[in-house]
Amino acid sequence: MKFLCDSMFGKLSKMLRMAGYDALYAQSYERFGMVETAVAENRVIITGDDRIILVPRLLFFTREKDPLTQLKITREKFNLTAENAFTRCIFCNTVLEKTAKDSVSGIVPEQVYALFFSFTRCPKCGRIFWHGTHWEKMKIKLKEAGF
Numbered sequence: 001m002k003f004l005c006d007s008m009f010g011k012l013s014k015m016l017r018m019a020g021y022d023a024l025y026a027q028s029y030e031r032f033g034m035v036e037t038a039v040a041e042n043r044v045i046i047t048g049d050d051r052i053i054l055v056p057r058l059l060f061f062t063r064e065k066d067p068l069t070q071l072k073i074t075r076e077k078f079n080l081t082a083e084n085a086f087t088r089c090i091f092c093n094t095v096l097e098k099t100a101k102d103s104v105s106g107i108v109p110e111q112v113y114a115l116f117f118s119f120t121r122c123p124k125c126g127r128i129f130w131h132g133t134h135w136e137k138m139k140i141k142l143k144e145a146g147f
C-alpha cells in the first residue's frame, strides 16, 4: 500500500513513513500532477478536497484534522500493520539501510554512540537513526493509533 498525502496531511505522511509505508507528501504537487502520480504509481491519495475525482480505490477522503486520528482511521481503512515500522526515513520517505556502529563515530552525539549499538542511515538525506527517546515516542504514537 502506497500513499500520496496532499498538502493538508504533512504530519500524517511522516507517521505513515514511521509505520513503514511509502507515503509521498504532495506539498509541491499541482493537483493535476497529484492525480497522475497516484495513477502511475498506484498510490492512494489522502485528501480533504472533495473536488478531486479519481477511482475510489485510489482515493481516501477525510476532513479529520487531528494527525493521530488521521493515522488511526487510515490504519483501519486499509488494514495497515507496523510490520515494517521504522524502516523508512520519516523526512524523505527513503528506505533506511543498516549501518555499522563504527561508521557513525563522530557523527552522532558521543552519549548516543556510547549507549546504542544499532544504527540505520538514510541513503538519500544522510540522517542517522537509533532507538533513542524519539523512537520510544514514535512507538507510543503508533500504539495510540492502534498498531
Ligand SMILES: [Zn+2]
Binding pocket: 089, 090, 091, 092, 093, 094, 122, 123, 124, 125, 126, 127
Ligand atoms: Zn532521508
